[in-house]
Amino acid sequence: MIVIQKYGTVIEANFKMRGGIVGGVKTSEVFSGLIGLTITFSNPAGACTFVAGTGVSGQLRFTEVKAQMEAAIANLKVDTTDNAMFAFLHATDGQSVSLAALPEQARRILGLPFNEAIAGLWLGPPDGIKPRYLEFVSEYGAVYVSAEV
Numbered sequence: 001m002i003v004i005q006k007y008g009t010v011i012e013a014n015f016k017m018r019g020g021i022v023g024g025v026k027t028s029e030v031f032s033g034l035i036g037l038t039i040t041f042s043n044p045a046g047a048c049t050f051v052a053g054t055g056v057s058g059q060l061r062f063t064e065v066k067a068q069m070e071a072a073i074a075n076l077k078v079d080t081t082d083n084a085m086f087a088f089l090h091a092t093d094g095q096s097v098s099l100a101a102l103p104e105q106a107r108r109i110l111g112l113p114f115n116e117a118i119a120g121l122w123l124g125p126p127d128g129i130k131p132r133y134l135e136f137v138s139e140y141g142a143v144y145v146s147a148e149v
Contacts, residue, residue: 002134007143015079015087017133017145019096019122023086025111027062034060037106039069042098044090046073050106065110086110088120096120123147 007013015022035058040047049072053064060068066078075091088097098119099112107114123133123145134146 002146002148005145005147007145008141009081010138010143011081012085012087013136013143013145015081015089016120017123018089019094019120020087020089021097021099021112021118021120022081023088023111025086025109026084027080027086028083030055030059030061031065031109032059034065034106034109037104037109039104039106039110040099040102041073041076041088042100043096044073044075044092046076048072086112090120090122094122094124096122121147121149 007016012022034050035052036050038047038049048069050060050065050068053060055061055064062080069078070076077089077091079087079089081087090097096119099117101115101117103115112118121131123131126132126134131147131149134148136143136145
């Protein structure tokens with residue numbers, strides 16, 4: 001089956017085509033309320049419970065959140081797209097990032113859906129096995145990617 005996916009930018013499309021998950025919060029701001037909360041990933045498997053950083057009491061900067069998550073969860077890469085959104089990728093090419101449906105408050109703070117299963121979809125090359133990328137079109141401020149799943 002062929003599906004068409006819509007993304008806001010080429011950068012976001014690239015992260016998601018590589019099996020990543022993108023959250024909707026600004027990473028240029030500090031994060032309040034994360035300390036003591038946990039976020040759990042199914043793939044790569046692992047969890048991160050946030051601890052106090054070096055900044056203002058009760059707040060973490062993006063660099064601290066990134067460092068804590070990458071240290072706690074092997075093969076998880078945490079990045080940002082133009083300081084606008086979180087982006088989570090699996091360090092192993094061909095693997096997607098996923099989170100099981102868990103009621104974790106840290107998800108809300110990071111801009112991820114609360115208590116919902118979330119899974120990235122890694123797209124292989126057009127001549128590879130499914131799911132695979134077919135083509136993309138950039139039009140009117142959006143990127144459309146067609147994929148065979």
